[in-house]
Structure formats: C-alpha cells, structure tokens
Amino acid sequence: xxxxxxxxxxxxxxxxxxxxxxxxxxxxxxxxxxxxxxxxxxxxxxxxxxxxxxxxxxxxxxxxxxxxxxxxxxxxxxxxxxxxxxxxxxxxxxxxxxxxxxxxxxxxxxxxxxxxxxxxxxxxxxxxxxxxxxxxxxxxxxxxxxxxxxxxxxxxxxxxxxxxxxxxxxxxxxxxxxxxxxxxxxxxxxxxxxxxxxxxxxxxxxxxxxxxxxxxxxxxxxxxxxxxxxxxxxxxxxxxxxxxxxxxxxxxxxxxxxxxxxxxxxxxxxxxxxxxxxxxxxxxxxxxxxxxxxxxxxxxxxxxxxxxxxxxxxxxxxxxxxxxxxxxxxxxxxxxxxxxxxxxxxxxxxxxxxxxxxxxxxxxxxxxxxxxxxxxxxxxxxxxxxxxxxxxxxxxxxxxxxxxxxxxxxxxxxxxxxxxxxxxxxxxxxxxxxxxxxxxxxxxxxxxxxxxxxxxxxxxxxxxxxxxxxxxxxxxxxxxxxxxxxxxxxxxxxxxxxxxxxxxxxxxxxx
Ligand code: BES
Ligand code: MN
Ligand code: ZN
Numbered sequence: 001x002x003x004x005x006x007x008x009x010x011x012x013x014x015x016x017x018x019x020x021x022x023x024x025x026x027x028x029x030x031x032x033x034x035x036x037x038x039x040x041x042x043x044x045x046x047x048x049x050x051x052x053x054x055x056x057x058x059x060x061x062x063x064x065x066x067x068x069x070x071x072x073x074x075x076x077x078x079x080x081x082x083x084x085x086x087x088x089x090x091x092x093x094x095x096x097x098x099x100x101x102x103x104x105x106x107x108x109x110x111x112x113x114x115x116x117x118x119x120x121x122x123x124x125x126x127x128x129x130x131x132x133x134x135x136x137x138x139x140x141x142x143x144x145x146x147x148x149x150x151x152x153x154x155x156x157x158x159x160x161x162x163x164x165x166x167x168x169x170x171x172x173x174x175x176x177x178x179x180x181x182x183x184x185x186x187x188x189x190x191x192x193x194x195x196x197x198x199x200x201x202x203x204x205x206x207x208x209x210x211x212x213x214x215x216x217x218x219x220x221x222x223x224x225x226x227x228x229x230x231x232x233x234x235x236x237x238x239x240x241x242x243x244x245x246x247x248x249x250x251x252x253x254x255x256x257x258x259x260x261x262x263x264x265x266x267x268x269x270x271x272x273x274x275x276x277x278x279x280x281x282x283x284x285x286x287x288x289x290x291x292x293x294x295x296x297x298x299x300x301x302x303x304x305x306x307x308x309x310x311x312x313x314x315x316x317x318x319x320x321x322x323x324x325x326x327x328x329x330x331x332x333x334x335x336x337x338x339x340x341x342x343x344x345x346x347x348x349x350x351x352x353x354x355x356x357x358x359x360x361x362x363x364x365x366x367x368x369x370x371x372x373x374x375x376x377x378x379x380x381x382x383x384x385x386x387x388x389x390x391x392x393x394x395x396x397x398x399x400x401x402x403x404x405x406x407x408x409x410x411x412x413x414x415x416x417x418x419x420x421x422x423x424x425x426x427x428x429x430x431x432x433x434x435x436x437x438x439x440x441x442x443x444x445x446x447x448x449x450x451x452x453x454x455x456x457x458x459x460x461x462x463x464x465x466x467x468x469x470x471x472x473x474x475x476x477x478x479x480x481x482x483x484x485x486x487x488x489x490x491x492x493x494x495x496x497x498x499x500x501x502x503x504x505x506x507x508x509x510x511x
Contacts, residue, residue: 001136003129003157005164005171012160014106015099016069019077019114020045020053029110030074033067040064041074054078055087058098069108073098080114086421088124090487092131097485100136100152107132107154111161125161126170132157133178134488139189173316177502180312181495188304188480188493192280192297197234197242197328200277200300204244204307210314215245227367229346233360234329236284236337243368244277244303246310246324250317251511270321271509272378273310273501274368276361276385277303277328284331284357285339298493299361301480302384303328305497312502319511323376327364331357343442347371348464351442359446361387362460369464369471380409380470382504383461384497385477390453391427392478399425400496401475403458409470416503421488422496424474427455434459 008029018030024045026034034041044061045051051059057076064072075091077083092109099107109128113121138152161167187195187203195203201216208214219240222231227243234241251268281296282288288296298304303326310324338344342354344363348370352363365383372378391401400417402424404410410426417424433455436448444463448456458473465471479496482489489495 008160017073037064088127089131092128093135093487096132122167130174176316180308184308184495230367236334237330269379274383275303275306327368353442391475404472406470420499
C-alpha cells in the first residue's frame with residue numbers, strides 16, 4: 001500500500017474517513033462534509049441506533065450526494081483526551097480493514113486537530129497510517145487462484161493533515177518498525193519446507209546492506225564450541241543446524257579529527273536478543289500427535305522476532321549496540337535422532353538428561369544463551385521462545401509470559417509491552433521450582449513434573465545464565481500466531497515482540 005501525507009486542500013476522492021467524538025459530535029472536517037452533503041452524516045448517525053462516536057466504532061455512508069467521496073466513514077474517537085497512541089493505531093487499522101476489500105482503491109484520512117487531544121494532529125496522522133499499514137499485511141504468495149474481486153482492492157492511503165512534512169518524518173520511523181514486523185510475519189508464515197535453518201539464515205543476508213554484521217555458525221563450528229544441547233536437537237534432521245549472529249551498533253560517534261563517521265564504535269556492552277528457531281517441531285522421538293502439528297512451523301517465532309527487530313533497529317538507525325542471535329534447528333524423528341534418556345553436554349559444561357525430546361526449545365536456548373554471554377558480555381539478555389503449551393494454559397492468547405531475574409528489566413519490558421499493545425504478564429521463578437529439574441543421572445533433566453511447565457522451562461534456561469547477568473525470558477507460545485483478526489494484526493503470524501522490544505530499546509538502551 002502506498003502511503004502519502006499532504007495538507008488538506010478541499011479535494012477528496014475515494015473512501016474518506018473523518019472523526020466523530022463521543023455523543024456523535026462531528027469533528028471540523030466531518031462538519032464540512034456534512035454541510036456539503038446536505039446533512040448525510042448527521043442523518044446517518046440519527047438513524048443508526050448503535051453509533052455514538054465511541055472509540056472503535058465505525059459508521060459508513062455510501063455515495064452521499066454533494067461530495068466527491070464515494071463513501072464517508074465516520075470513525076469514533078470517544079473523548080479526544082482519552083484517544084491515545086494505541087487507539088489511533090487501532091482506528092487506522094480498523095478503517096483500513098473496513099475498506100480493504102470493498103472495491104475502493106483509495107482511502108483518505110482527514111485528520112483534524114481536536115480540542116483536548118493527547119497529541120498534535122500530525123502525530124495522530126502518522127499513528128493512524130502506521131495502524132493501517134500494520135493491518136494491510138497479507139501472506140498470500142501461494143494463493144494462485146484467488147479471484148481478483150476477493151483480493152484487497154485498496155492500493156493507496158492518503159493522509160490529509162496540517163504540517164504533513166512532520167507527519168511524514170514521524171511516519172518514517174514507524175514505517176521502519178512496520179517493515180520489521182512484516183519481515184517477521186513473512187518468515188514465521190512460511191512453511192517448513194521453505195524455511196529451515198539454512199534458508200532462514202539467507203533471509204538475514206540483506207541486513208548487511210543496512211550495516212548489520214552477520215555471522216553464521218554451522219554444525220562443525222558449534223561442535224568445536226561444545227554446543228551438544230543444540231546439536232542434539234538437530235541431529236535427526238537432514239537440514240544442517242545453524243546459529244545466526246546479527247550485530248547492529250548504532251552508537252558510533254564522530255571522531256575527534258575532521259570528517260564525519262570517522263569515529264570507532266562506542267561499543268560498550270550490547271543488549272542481546274536471543275530467539276528460539278525450531279523451524280519445525282515434530283517433537284522428535286517423543287513425537288507429537290498429528291492433529292495441529294502443522295502449527296509447529298511457527299516454532300521459530302522467537303527467532304523470527306529477533307530477525308525483524310534487528311531489521312527495524314538498523315533501518316531506523318537506532319543509537320543502540322544490539323546483538324541478535326537465533327538458534328536454528330529442525331526437530332525430527334529419525335534413525336539418527338536423539339533418544340529419550342540421552343545425556344548431552346552443553347557448551348556451559350553442564351550435562352542434561354533428555355527425558356522428552358519434545359522439550360527441545362530449552363536445549364537450543366541453553367547453548368545460545370551461554371554463547372551470547374561468553375562472546376558479548378551483554379548488559380541485558382532478552383530471549384523469546386514459543387517454549388511451552390503450558391503458558392497458553394496459564395495466560396491464554398493475550399499475554400505472553402515474562403520471567404526475569406531482574407526487576408528493573410521486567411518492569412521496563414512490562415511497560416513497553418503495555419504501551420505498544422503487546423502485553424506481558426510476569427511469572428515467578430524460584431528454588432522450589434528449580435528442584436523439579438534435578439536429575440539422578442546428569443546435572444539436570446529437560447522436563448519438570450506435571451505442574452508449572454512454563455516455570456520449570458524458565459528455570460531450566462536460568463541455569464545457563466550467569467550470576468549478575470540481567471536476563472528476561474518471554475514465552476510467546478500463545479501470542480505468536482493469532483486465529484482472529486485484530487485491528488492492527490491480521491490473523492496469522494503476529495510478530496508479537498518486535499514492537500515491544502523496539503520500544504524497550506528506544507526508551508532505555510539508546511544514547
Ligand atoms: N514448541 C512447543 C511448545 C508450543 C506448544 C508452542 C504449542 C506453541 C504452541 C515446545 O517445544 C513443546 O513441545 N513443549 C512441550 C514441553 C513438554 C514436553 C515438557 C509442551 O509444551 O507440551
Ligand atoms: Mn517441542
Ligand atoms: Zn518447540
């Protein structure tokens with residue numbers, strides 16, 4: 001979808017959206033259109049028994065006389081003082097969805113300065129465009145027979161607002177984030193015959209053009225490092241396991257001498273993002289039931305978020321030193337697959353009794369978490385993983401589970417999640433849970449008992465975090481894929497985590 005910003009000049013066409021406040025009070029632009037159309041808007045509101053201008057409502061008038069627009073959409077904003085960033089995004093997304101498949105090819109947002117508003121109109125305009133853009137994502141590359149009249153018709157979004165140049169520059173940052181979200185959604189949506197460790201890594205290559213440094217470790221290199229936990233998971237697959245390391249350092253400062261860009265990296269300790277990248281999880285020898293197994297193509301959702309996040313940070317040239325690492329494997333049953341009862345030695349030296357080959361994500365993360373600490377001494381680590389079904393039992397598909405050994409990091413993450421609409425709910429850690437993964441045969445086993453499965457999984461990860469390293473683990477099993485359309489998230493891969501971590505970085509880890 002093409003998006004442009006310009007100053008209102010009275011000329012409009014296509015589908016045109018205007019704001020209506022609580023109680024059905026028309027915004028200035030709505031008022032003008034109402035007058036031009038001989039009262040079409042006020043009449044429509046009067047005859048609708050439901051529309052009152054409440055936040056989230058939309059009322060549509062088709063082909064009103066007296067105006068050039070083919071349809072007018074009234075978007076309820078409620079009280080302007082309570083119409084926040086997320087509401088603005090949601091309004092943009094909902095308006096997009098309303099018109100997307102209507103046959104219209106152009107949508108216009110007429111954004112006014114409203115009395116008592118929380119933000120300048122040009123900021124609202126950028127946010128609404130961001131929401132529409134996020135909602136416009138569609139993974140349809142394999143649909144070759146969809147009838148044209150069923151495809152989204154909307155090609156163009158025009159946002160009319162005072163100070164359009166400011167809206168446009170605000171939007172440039174948001175667009176970088178949206179493109180990162182799309183990169184994540186695309187890789188997570190792809191099936192496992194297309195995305196496997198090697199092809200995943202290939203997707204990261206283009207980030208080099210943005211200034212991201214990419215390193216890829218194959219099985220040989222990981223063997224040398226002693227990453228027996230990660231390698232054990234992938235040993236039943238014909239696809240080679242990989243570890244993808246992406247580094248973005250936007251903290252370069254100008255050198256002392258003449259010439260810009262001469263400075264060296266300010267360096268410092270990076271913030272690290274670690275993603276579970278199980279490109280397909282059959283469960284291995286502890287194989288999963290057939291029903292629903294196809295969902296396990298998105299068991300690389302955490303890695304997908306790390307990829308999209310690094311793209312977003314690099315595209316918007318975030319002034320942060322960040323490293324993103326993905327542990328990429330495929331968990332398959334095979335003559336060479338890992339068996340229940342096998343004991344593997346992790347890179348940390350700790351041994352693990354693998355009692356269930358389906359508890360594989362933690363095995364992958366164990367080695368990646370250790371690697372990131374040894375190589376980067378990060379100031380904080382956030383890992384993301386579709387780690388347990390148990391987190392869905394606990395929190396449903398609304399909140400992701402947050403586990404942390406550091407209250408400040410946990411609070412920062414919770415606040416960032418709340419402000420972007422990707423909510424986190426903190427879960428406990430503790431010694432009493434930790435005992436559940438003690439093993440008689442090795443240093444630990446990879447499953448706890450029946451209860452608190454997400455917590456024992458997190459305890460397992462924590463055994464690979466060194467004392468003093470700030471660490472948080474996001475169990476995103478319930479939120480990585482959505483079965484329902486939401487205002488800014490079409491059903492499918494959500495990219496939950498990209499916006500959250502971009503916000504975390506912007507608020508706390510940029511210079
Ligand atoms: N990838 C799954 C967790 C999962 C389940 C993600 C549903 C998304 C939706 C993970 O590898 C897994 O299989 N976990 C097991 C752990 C158990 C064997 C201790 C689970 O949750 O059942
Ligand atoms: Mn599994
Ligand atoms: Zn898994």
